[in-house]
Amino acid sequence: MKKLLEFLVKSIVDSPQDVSVEEEDEGDELILDLKVNPNDVKIVIGKEGKTIRSLREIIKIKAIKEKKRVRINVS
Secondary structure: OHHHHHHHHHOOOOOHHHOEEEEEEEOOEEEEEEEOOHHHHHHHHOHHHHHHHHHHHHHHHHHHHOOOEEEEEEO
16 A cells, blocks of 8 residues: 555655655554655645545555555655
């Protein structure tokens, strides 16, 4: 899931070299800490949070297949 999120975010931001994803596995929950350039945060979140909501839905689909819960934090 880390690679999928990283790929999706790098394709929409202006500074893809600044994108990094940290993955923490806590049993049945997976926490993904997404770090982007401060100028790209508005792109990742999107208008009214639509972009980040869509990213979370895509990652959630993969998480369901792996029987995990996922949480994405943006910083």
